[in-house]
Amino acid sequence: MANRVVLAPMAGVSNAAFRLTVKEFGAGLVYAEMISDKGLITRNKKTLELLYIDEREKPIALQIFGGEKETLVEAAKFVDQYTNADIIDINMGCPVNKVIKCEAGAKWLLDPKKVYEMVAAVVDAVKKPVTVKMRIGWDDEHIFAVENAQAIERAGGSAVAVHGRTRIQMYEGKADWDVICQVKENVDIPVIGNGDVETPQDARRMLEETGVDAVMIGRAALGNPWMIYRTVHYLETGELMPEPSVREKIDVCLLHFDRLIKLKGEYIAVREMRKHAAWYLKGIRGNGMVRNAINQAETAEELRAILNNVAAQWEEQEKPEFQAV
Template sequence: MRIGAWSLDPPVFLAPMAGVSNRAFRVLARAEGARLCTTEMVSAKALVLGGARSFAIAELEPGEHPVAVQIAGSDPAVMAEAARLVERMGADIVDINMGCPVPKVVRNGDGSALLTDPAKAEAVARAVVEAVRIPVTVKMRAGWDGEHITAPEVAERLEAAGVQAVAVHARTREDRYAGPVNWEYIRRVKERVSIPVIGNGDVDSPAAALRVLEETGADGVMIGRAALGDPWIFRRLVHVWQHGMDPPPPDADERAAMARAHLDRLIALRGEGPAVREMRKHLAWYLRGVPGSSGLRARTATVSTRAEALELIEAWRERARDEAPVWN
């Protein structure tokens, strides 16, 4: 599939995730096969007001292109100005957030709240499209709740506004991240538009990815929580796409090397103290599936230095290296 000038095959993408899809993690995901990565959500208003933290989120790693920067807001003029800013910062694609379910976001009319007002969603998208020369995409949910599945109508309006692709999370705002997904919502969107549609929501294995594509007609898949502690999932999807079978799983040495690389990239990005604190959750995710790791997982909550984190990684490497590697 293509978005603008970018050919994205196989179309396997990293989803924007707050507190996760920063520069450190995006580089790892890309190295494992993600064809397009999207930044954490950035407040358009904060960007326009010059917020240092927002600019840091939107900052890109040299060589990680193509990359999308996701902006959130509901004021067309502010969103247009924020889009111009991220274009100047080097973004290849501007992605508009129409899916975030968090109360503090939707209270402002942003995120998935835009799905309750298709005309406003179209106005926001049109303002962004007209403000930049790079492609504009949208990530959205199926609707506000089960009684208001507005994604098909919104997607149709977005296409008319010039949006070049939409990613659809197959849950409503009311669902948040709980309960089963309904991939039927993705199919309904695909039937209404001619632009690429990317399926998202519980795509946690190659088998799930193939099911999404087959059942919905989607043009690609977007991986979110399944990549936590498992950036190899992109390698798997690409390999299955190209060869029809899973590649061998990483052994204990490779898993430990990935965790160390992640830690050191975060330290380079944040400084040791903040990076190690942020890495605690990632260490716990990397430990999933390691035999007898419950005690080690408990220790992830208290590591505070690089040396302590490396000691923990080495302990789990030693514990896991005699076990036959399997995919989680």
């Protein structure tokens, strides 16, 4: 790993187009969005498409999830043999109901014994390093982060990423860095801290307060790959780089869009890019009107025209009003 800044796996977001764009801003390691073990075993077309990795993204961790040992192992073996991923990561943190109902994701958090058995079975079946991304616990009464991390280590896991929230918290409330620190103090494998890293200063503070080996950035990188670059630079030099200009934001947004078109085709890319464009435009005056226009765009040409119009107006005057194309 080139540095201590890691891009988190985010469902519906962390595809190859997004990952490569963020990787070029200096991420030391990127994670792909979680992939269903049963989808891999049944060779579901959409699931298999999630396995695509551009060599320029590496090193990369492909993340799988499942609730049954046999299917999880088979999925891991498939990733091991047929993909160019560097790491196989097991999801032990997804809080959504449809994953929990499959006895997968955050449901594992309640049973350190199952954690050991599942991770050990995967480690024994593959050659690639196996890591786990988990939450600190199910709820405030069931925080088994240390026990689960120790189980992962005993099972042969190479590293663990810890999101400082419980399953019940979902993505709300404050991440508990104290528990992340406890995990780091009780295992010898590398620990990656995740949760509430919204600025480069937060990243340094997490490293100092918890002792983790690396920081994982998720939502703060949405529409903002500069967060990765600025964090890497700040950790290495202590210098805080300036925020990007509107033109820079639009140019990278358009690059991301072109990659998404190549990956998924124009029709799907236009619709998926709507949310990404809104993230790139966050903080720009008049972005509400721009978002409305973007959400009505049907073609790549229309979307590009809207975005270029925004950049042109900001270049002409300091605080422009958005005018629809």
